Amino acid sequence: MKIIAFGDIHMSLGNFAQIPGIKTADLIILTGDLTNLGGRSEAKEILNQVMTVNPRVFAQLGNLDRPEVDTYLNELDINLHGQARLFQRQVCLMGLGGSNLTPFKTPTEFTEEELSTSLNQAHEQARAFMDLSGSGKHRNPPLIFISHTPPLNTKTDQLDGGVHVGSTAVRHFIEKQQPALCLCGHIHEAKGEDWIGKTHILNPGMIHQQGWIEIDIDSSHHGHVKAVLR
Incomplete structure (x- = not known):
């Protein structure tokens, strides 16, 4: 299985359609900030562009998307924020959109307590999916965590200063x-990767600056996951 992930679109997809294999990828993941302070119509514009290239998409809002984007993604049944998805019984995805509090008072920010509540809710769903998929002769599928906000004190959350x-x-x-993975964004200048224990953390930066992540899942080798920052 091949997955392409990117985010921090801010109404500019750049040359995303030229990403190798994007038309045939099994799934496209949009990690947040589809718009610049935009709502439903702006999110629809971005999603239409992406889905014209590949209709298999999951997405979530970032802090610069208005809350109505979350509602719109739920209506399309492609939302990741605060929930989990079992995809083709080969991988479990769980999402956390928006961001922690910033000095800029952007449209979708949460306290750490609110983020923790959303994480617990999504992880409960993920565990149920993984237990169901892992029953019988099947092994539990790998878990990929999509968080618009990066984890604290890593190479992926550091400002220029x-x-x-x-x-x-x-x-x-x-x-x-x-x-297995944490795909994040939000801090554009912190494009890079890091590890927390066994979790590989990747921040691809902005898509219009040609930042994206390629993920390969080998179901024949117990769901081995390989992620490469491009």
Whole structure:
């Protein structure tokens, strides 16, 4: 299985259609910030562009998307924020959109307590899916965690001045649950990757600056997951 993930679109997809294999990928994941302070119509514009290239999409809002984007994604049944998805019985996805609190008072920000509540809700669903899929002769599928906000104190949450601004709730979740991957964004200048325990964390930066992630899942090798930052 091949998955292409990117985010921090901000109404500019750049040359995303030129990503190798994007038309035939099994799934496209949009990690947040589809718009710049936009709502339903702006999100629809971006999603239409992406789905014209590949209709198999899951997405979530970022902090610069208005809350109505969350409602719209639910209506399309492609939302990841605060919930989990079992995809083709080969991988479990769970999402956390928006961001922790910022000085800028953007449209979709949450306290760390609110983020933790959403994480617990999504992980409950994920565990149920994984237990169901892993019953009988099947092994539990790998868990991929999509968080618009990066975990605190990593290479993926550092501003140019060196200050770390990621989420404590996201970090605590990763430390405890150890998903295979954490795909994040939000801090554009912190494009890069890091590890927390066994969890590979990747921030591709902005898509219009040609940042994206390629994920391969080998179901013949117990769901082995390989992610490459491009």
